[in-house]
Amino acid sequence: xxxxxxxxxxxxxxxxxxxxxxxxxxxxxxxxxxxxxxxxxxxxxxxxxxxxxxxxxxxxxxxxxxxxxxxxxxxxxxxxxxxxxxxxxxxxxxxxxxxxxxxxxxxxxxxxxxxxxxxxxxxxxxxxxxxxxxxxxxxxxxxxxxxxxxxxxxxxxxx
Numbered sequence: 001x002x003x004x005x006x007x008x009x010x011x012x013x014x015x016x017x018x019x020x021x022x023x024x025x026x027x028x029x030x031x032x033x034x035x036x037x038x039x040x041x042x043x044x045x046x047x048x049x050x051x052x053x054x055x056x057x058x059x060x061x062x063x064x065x066x067x068x069x070x071x072x073x074x075x076x077x078x079x080x081x082x083x084x085x086x087x088x089x090x091x092x093x094x095x096x097x098x099x100x101x102x103x104x105x106x107x108x109x110x111x112x113x114x115x116x117x118x119x120x121x122x123x124x125x126x127x128x129x130x131x132x133x134x135x136x137x138x139x140x141x142x143x144x145x146x147x148x149x150x151x152x153x154x155x156x157x158x159x
Contacts, residue, residue, distance in 0.1 A: 058077065059101075
């Protein structure tokens with residue numbers, strides 16, 4: 001199985017079944033990943049260490065706009081997916097259109113779900129939490145890299 005696959009939500013179930021047959025431990029995470037930076041790389045590297053297959057759910061353009069506001073995303077979803085899939089630590093990328101990752105999580109059924117340190121297991125969206133509970137996923141919270149964010153980069157560029 002090669003790394004760096006971009007899969008649609010419709011392709012997820014069959015691919016996930018293959019990973020189960022291979023005995024792979026799937027780690028999932030999700031986010032906007034608009035303007036990639038070293039904080040993203042460190043976060044994904046830490047997430048990947050919880051298993052042997054990292055599946056990234058990527059917020060589509062409409063949901064990034066809804067979450068981040070006017071002028072976002074800066075980078076279109078197809079470009080963000082291609083860039084992330086090219087990183088050797090990312091095994092698969094799936095774009096999802098909703099603000100919440102519930103449909104992505106139900107499809108991927110990860111063994112481990114990773115979120116950044118701005119979350120706690122209790123603060124996760126209830127529907128996302130229910131999807132994770134249904135598949136028995138363990139939730140891991142990893143540290144954020146202080147000062148490394150797309151929002152900070154945008155502010156810096158605006159001068």
